[in-house]
Amino acid sequence: FLTFLSMVTNTSVKRVTNEDIDDSIRDVITTNETALKYVLFHRWKKEATAHVSFDKIFLLCTDVVMESKESAPSSYDIFIDQMIKFYKQQDVETFTESIVSVPCGADLDNIDQIKASIIDVSKRILEFKSSIDMNRDTVHLYMDTTGGPRNAAMILLVISRMMAYHGIVVEDMYYSGYTRVKDAPDQIKVHRVLDIYNLFDIVAG
Numbered sequence: 794f795l796t797f798l799s800m801v802t803n804t805s806v807k808r809v810t811n812e813d814i815d816d817s818i819r820d821v822i823t824t825n826e827t828a829l830k831y832v833l834f835h836r837w838k839k840e841a842t843a844h845v846s847f848d849k850i851f852l853l854c855t856d857v858v859m860e861s862k863e864s865a866p867s868s869y870d871i872f873i874d875q876m877i878k879f880y881k882q883q884d885v886e887t888f889t890e891s892i893v894s895v896p897c898g899a900d901l902d903n904i905d906q907i908k909a910s911i912i913d914v915s916k917r918i919l920e921f922k923s924s925i926d927m928n929r930d931t932v933h934l935y936m937d938t939t940g941g942p943r944n945a946a947m948i949l950l951v952i953s954r955m956m957a958y959h960g961i962v963v964e965d966m967y968y969s970g971y972t973r974v975k976d977a978p979d980q981i982k983v984h985r986v987l988d989i990y991n992l993f994d995i996v997a998g
């Protein structure tokens with residue numbers, strides 16, 4: 794699983810509006826956790842994958858996401874804490890051991906920094922792939938395209954195309970739409986966007 798963590802500026806509880814999840818997981822704080830929880834919920838519902846998590850969860854993190862301010866936790870810490878609470882129904886250790894944080898620096902308008910970040914996370918994913926017996930297994934990549942700086946979606950797209958070139962299956966992509974609601978919890982809806990990604994295969998022929 795790959796995502797670009799967003800800076801959390803609003804720690805109030807939001808409500809996930811997708812109809813195909815249980816009420817027990819509708820309350821969230823971050824958009825990033827929403828997509829990951831959505832994927833895992835549907836995996837754990839199926840008997841064949843009831844106890845299957847992600848082997849690796851790659852988190853692209855800018856400096857500001859990792860920063861704590863006074864007594865407030867960092868955006869990274871908020872995401873981790875929310876997911877640990879969710880994983881208590883399975884195995885928290887499985888989650889914590891799967892986390893791979895990839896630092897992205899402070900300035901993602903800097904093209905050299907963008908290149909370095911893409912190379913760094915790509916190397917880490919391919920290192921994981923090299924540890925898998927590809928004669929027996931296939932590496933599947935799930936991506937959340939919601940968070941991060943304004944050019945995050947383009948960076949993730951570049952990474953996904955590179956990984957596909959190296960034989961990794963881009964299994965699914967998600968985007969969490971955020972809606973502000975007056976006098977009620979703000980709402981988040983998870984959208985599958987793999988069909989849009991697949992349009993690039995049409996363009997490429």
